[in-house]
Amino acid sequence: PWDQCAEEGCYGAFVHGSFLPHGAGEVSWTLAVPKNGQYEVFARWIAAPWQATDAPYTLHHGKGVTTVRVNQQEKSRRWNSLGTYSFSKDTPAVITLSNNANGWVTADAVKLEPRK
Numbered sequence: 737p738w739d740q741c742a743e744e745g746c747y748g749a750f751v752h753g754s755f756l757p758h759g760a761g762e763v764s765w766t767l768a769v770p771k772n773g774q775y776e777v778f779a780r781w782i783a784a785p786w787q788a789t790d791a792p793y794t795l796h797h798g799k800g801v802t803t804v805r806v807n808q809q810e811k812s813r814r815w816n817s818l819g820t821y822s823f824s825k826d827t828p829a830v831i832t833l834s835n836n837a838n839g840w841v842t843a844d845a846v847k848l849e850p851r852k
Contacts, residue, residue, distance in 0.1 A: 753842045754835035762834040763843040769823040774851040776820045777831065780844040783812030788837035793846075796830040798822035808842055820851050 754761055769775070777795055781787070787808035794803045795818065804818045823829050829848055835841045 753840055755840045756835045756837065758835075760834075760836065762832045764830060764832045765846045767829040767831070767846070767848055769825045769827065769829055769848070770850075771825050773823065774820050775823050775829070775848040776851050777818040777829075777846065777848055778815040779806070779818055779831075779833075779846045780815055781806075781808045781812065781842040782844060783809050784840070785809060786840050788839035788841050791837045791841045792834050793818055794832045794834070795819075795821060798824050798827070805837075808839075815847065823848070 754763075779793055781791070789807045789809055790805040791808045792803050792805050794801060799822050802819070802821065806816065806818070818831075831846050833841060833843045
């Protein structure tokens with residue numbers, strides 16, 4: 737139930753979008769962790785008035801699992817922080833975005849940045 741569409745300002749050539757009434761689903765990113773430590777997690781999306789205000793990103797990190805809900809009607813086309821978490825180089829970072837939200841959900845990109 738995830739549609740692919742080209743959008744100006746997205747990180748790659750296209751973004752994926754989904755709406756719960758079209759069927760439950762999620763998109764997942766698996767990122768290599770270069771070394772043990774604290775990393776800030778960032779996500780990008782394309783904002784619009786019909787986007788969810790509670791889009792759930794779930795982060796699997798060294799101390800468990802954390803879900804962060806974001807308002808995808810704001811902060812478009814930029815890297816938005818989802819928080820800082822502990823990751824291990826032996827375990828990839830897994831970040832998922834579910835369409836179990838109150839509007840359309842856009843999956844553009846995620847990244848990790850090391851923190852001290």
